[in-house]
Amino acid sequence: MSTERIDREFDDIFQRHQGFRIAPGSPYNSMAGAWRIIKHARKNNIPTPGTCGGSQHMVIEFARNLAGIASNNCIRSCWRS
Numbered sequence: 650m651s652t653e654r655i656d657r658e659f660d661d662i663f664q665r666h667q668g669f670r671i672a673p674g675s676p677y678n679s680m681a682g683a684w685r686i687i688k689h690a691r692k693n694n695i696p697t698p699g700t701c702g703g704s705q706h707m708v709i710e711f712a713r714n715l716a717g718i719a720s721n722n723c724i725r726s727c728w729r730s
Contacts, residue, residue: 650662651678651679652677652678652679652680652682652683652686653678653679653682654682655679655682655683655685655686656679656681656682656685659685659689662686663689663695667695667696668695668696668697669686669690669695669696669697670697670698670699670700670703671683671686671687671697671698671699671700671703671704671706671707672699672700672701672702672703673700673701673702673703674702674703675702675703675705675706683706684706684710687699687706687707687710688710688714691707691710691711691714
């Protein structure tokens with residue numbers, strides 16, 4: 650589904666699906682939507698593999714919210730800190 654749908658259909662999306670795949674194709678139409686679904690899936694132990702750019706965004710979300718590495722938008726920046 651398009652990341653643009655996430656904000657307007659957030660509750661419905663998570664009630665209808667048991668897992669997600671964060672696909673390649675970055676930058677996403679809604680980066681906020683991508684971050685929101687990745688964070689929600691992580692916090693609620695929802696199976697969510699990422700491929701290519703999707704996996705990079707998952708690592709960035711982890712770095713920001715669990716490792717305390719603030720405001721990195723590029724995966725290479727995470728490893729320089």
